[in-house]
Every structure is written in C-alpha cells, then in structure tokens.
Amino acid sequence: MIGVFRAAWIIARKDLVVEARSRELAYTTLFFALSCVLVFSFALVHGAESPGADRATDAAFHSQLAAGILWVSIAFSGTLALGRTFERERQSETLRALLLAPVEHAAVYLGKLVTLLVLMFGVDLVVLPVVGFLFDAPLGAAPGLLLGVIAAGTLGFAAVGTLFAAMLVRAHSRDVLLPILLYPIAIPVILAGVRGTAAIFAAEPDLGSAFLWFSMLVFFDLVFVTLALWTFGPAMGE
Amino acid sequence: MTDAVFDFREVEVRDVSKHYGRRRALAHVELTGRAGEILGLLGPNGAGKSTLLSVLATLMRPSGGEVRYGGRLAQEVGDRLRGRIGVLGHDLYLYGDLTARENLEFFGRLHRVANLKVRVDQALDAARLTDRARERVSGFSRGLRQRLALERSLIHDPRLVLLDEPFTGLDDASTTALADRLRSLRDAGTLIVMATHDFDSADGLVDRAWCLQSGRARLLEAAGPGLGSLRERYRRALVEASA
Numbered sequence: 001m002i003g004v005f006r007a008a009w010i011i012a013r014k015d016l017v018v019e020a021r022s023r024e025l026a027y028t029t030l031f032f033a034l035s036c037v038l039v040f041s042f043a044l045v046h047g048a049e050s051p052g053a054d055r056a057t058d059a060a061f062h063s064q065l066a067a068g069i070l071w072v073s074i075a076f077s078g079t080l081a082l083g084r085t086f087e088r089e090r091q092s093e094t095l096r097a098l099l100l101a102p103v104e105h106a107a108v109y110l111g112k113l114v115t116l117l118v119l120m121f122g123v124d125l126v127v128l129p130v131v132g133f134l135f136d137a138p139l140g141a142a143p144g145l146l147l148g149v150i151a152a153g154t155l156g157f158a159a160v161g162t163l164f165a166a167m168l169v170r171a172h173s174r175d176v177l178l179p180i181l182l183y184p185i186a187i188p189v190i191l192a193g194v195r196g197t198a199a200i201f202a203a204e205p206d207l208g209s210a211f212l213w214f215s216m217l218v219f220f221d222l223v224f225v226t227l228a229l230w231t232f233g234p235a236m237g238e
Numbered sequence: 239m240t241d242a243v244f245d246f247r248e249v250e251v252r253d254v255s256k257h258y259g260r261r262r263a264l265a266h267v268e269l270t271g272r273a274g275e276i277l278g279l280l281g282p283n284g285a286g287k288s289t290l291l292s293v294l295a296t297l298m299r300p301s302g303g304e305v306r307y308g309g310r311l312a313q314e315v316g317d318r319l320r321g322r323i324g325v326l327g328h329d330l331y332l333y334g335d336l337t338a339r340e341n342l343e344f345f346g347r348l349h350r351v352a353n354l355k356v357r358v359d360q361a362l363d364a365a366r367l368t369d370r371a372r373e374r375v376s377g378f379s380r381g382l383r384q385r386l387a388l389e390r391s392l393i394h395d396p397r398l399v400l401l402d403e404p405f406t407g408l409d410d411a412s413t414t415a416l417a418d419r420l421r422s423l424r425d426a427g428t429l430i431v432m433a434t435h436d437f438d439s440a441d442g443l444v445d446r447a448w449c450l451q452s453g454r455a456r457l458l459e460a461a462g463p464g465l466g467s468l469r470e471r472y473r474r475a476l477v478e479a480s481a
Contacts (some may be wrong), residue, residue, distance in 0.1 A: 002347075002348070002350045007348060010344065010347045010348055011348075014333070014336070014340075014344050017335075017336065017340070018333060018335040018336065021335050022335055088333075091334070092329050092330055092331060092332055092333070092334065093327060093329035093331060094331050094332070094333060096297060096325075096327065096329075096331060097325075097331035097345070097390075098348075099297065100295060100296075100297065100320055100323065100325055101320065101321075101345070101348040101349060102317045102318055102319075102320045102321030102348075102349060102350075103317065103348060104317060237299070
C-alpha cells in the first residue's frame, strides 16, 4: 500500500495531465469568472454612482462591491469546475477503479481537491488583477494578506465542494443539487472571504479586521478538510 | 496498518443476500472458488451477476451473509485486500484522454507495481498494443479498449480476477487470445470469476459455472460425456429452477 499523500499526488497529476490536454475546465471556468466580473462591474458600478453621495461613502461601497463581485465569480466558476471534475470520473466509471485501488479513500478526495485548487488558484490569479483594474482596488495595500484571504477562502470552498461533488456523482440531477447543497454550507467561507477582502480593498485598509477574517477562514478550512476526510470514505461506500 | 502483502488461496461466499430497498438482487448465494480455477456466472439480465461481482470486489457490502478471502473478512484485511483483486467491469475504467501507456502507468503506480516500466511493456505486449502505446484511448475501438482494460485489471498480478462480460466487442482472434490469456492466468494460480452471456466462448473455459436467476445461484452440472454443451446445461438448470 502507498501513503495517502503519494496516492493523492498520483491522482492529482493524472487529472492535471488530462486537463493540460483538453484545457476544457481552465477555459470554461476562466471565461465564466471573467464574464461574471465584467457583467457585475458594468451593471452595478455605473448604476450605483449617485451624485449626492459623498466620496468616502462611495469608496467604501465600491470596496465592498469589488470584494463581493470577486467572491461571486470565484464561487460560481468553482461550482462549474467541481461538477466537471467528477463528471470525468463518471465516464467509463473510473471512480470505481480509484475506489478499488489499495489506497485509502481519503487519497482520492485529496487528489481531487489538489486538482481543483490548482485550477481555482489559476482563475483567482487572473480575476484578481481584473477586479483591481475595474474597481481601482488597492491590490498592493497588503498583498500577502490579500493572497492569504483568497487562498484560504478558495480552499474552504473547494474542500466542501469536492466532498459534495463526489457524493452527487451518481445522482441524476447532480448539476442542480450541487449548488443547492453546497452554497448553504459554504456561505460562512464566502462571507468571511468578502469581509476580509473588503477590509483590504478599503480606501484606508483595516488590516486588523482583515487578519481576523483570514484567521476565521483558516479555522473553517481546518474544520471542513477534517470533516471531508472523515466522511469521504463512508460517503463513497456504495 | 501493516504494509505486509496479503494473499489468499480460497474465496467463500456464504449465504450472501443483497437487497436494494425492497428489490432482492441476491438471495442466499453460496459459492466457493480456489486459486487456479475459472468460475462462470451465467444468467439473464438483472439476475444479480454484476451485483455478486461487486460484492466480491468489496465495492458493496452484502445485506446478509459474508464473503471470506482465505478465511478472513474484507473488513479484517482492509485496503490491502483490494491490492489482490483485479476488476474488469462492463465499463472499462480507462481514461480516454490518456494514452494506453499512461493508463497502465497510472493504475500501476496506484498499485505500487515494482519495475513499472517493464511491467507496462509486458502488459502492452499482452494486449497487442505496443505500437499504439502512445495513442489516446479515446481513439481506440471497443475491442482495443477491452484488451487494454483487461491488462489494466491485471497490472498488479491479482489473486482474484473479476470479469464482467469480458468477450464484449472482441473479434474471433481477440476472443481466442483472451481465452488463452485466462487459461494461462489459471495455470499461474489466479482465481477468475467471470460473468458472461457468451456461452460459446465460455464453454470449455470455465471449470464450474453457476446459473443465477432472480438472485438465486444454482451450480450447473459438471461438463462430461452426454451432458451437453454449457448452453444446454444452463437451459436445463433454468428449467429446473423454475419448476
């Protein structure tokens, strides 16, 4: 038997090779995320400008809007990627072959999580500068903390999403069920991500508050990943 | 968990039943197989053949009864047992976007196969796919994929091999080659359990066969002079079961 982490890496590397050839997930999630940002920015920002509002209120509103749109695009594009990642394993029933391998089932979960994180981090790194440009968000105010908030939030979202996507892989209406099950559980992560990012994007960044939200996201990550590792094996049972 | 290799010489299915809600897929099935045997599971569609293979593969737990591998239950042995089982399902468990070689290497790594490159070369040779090793599987015909999938299921030299309709999509030459391959595995001490509708291919190949109908398994008469072909013995068993 091989260790969990080595098996997870073997599975993730296979997924990344498949993705590098087809580029199906990378293109669709990226296109979807950028579309979200552009649509929301043109629809909301221009409509939200009111001549009577003072500059400070306007700036605070824009920073929160930018953070919200960033996380909506991350969550929506992530959901798209989640469904397709497991759809590939459904074709030819390769998920059964993975579950038949002499590795702990947690390795299958971790491998899928790593694949999804690579994909979502890639989308994050493209979308973030676009949001910064469109909303004049101060990306350089606390770059380390900003990347930390984005990374921790993405990990939390992907951790829960990977578990639910795996559980729904044999369900007929999985595409409909995934967001219905995923979003209520992932809301704390998305909210913490929005608040932490908005605190950094503010005209006068509130780094103390941002760090608090970042710590909360790390806590969520620990809880979600632990619970997912614990429940993945039984959930994949039959 | 210990990393020692687990092995067994016998598989016993004792009074195994499996229910999906109210529907009964298997009912009190009894079956024993030893290393160096080919067992056939015959029966109409929905008779429970694939369910029994899934139970043997440890993918499903029986609702009642037990399966013992060398006298031990699957939950006693843990993940190591799966390292001694090879499965060729009706779905072939191959990645279409990977090449033939990459598919074998991937599953070989998961099974921690020693001398992987040599073993993969041997498997490609056995599947007669050496010259197409670098082609993506999505471009293969059903027959080529079937041959590759068989080698994928054997890449880790399993003791127990479970085959679900292994002759599907194969031409005459490939069917003969597969039968020869299964005989050589049997001679090497592998226990093979095969669910099939292809009586002609299975006749003379299986050592013992069971007829499954409505979840119940009935051992067919052994082959012998005047007892007829496998198909005839199967039909007699069906008639007796429904009498």
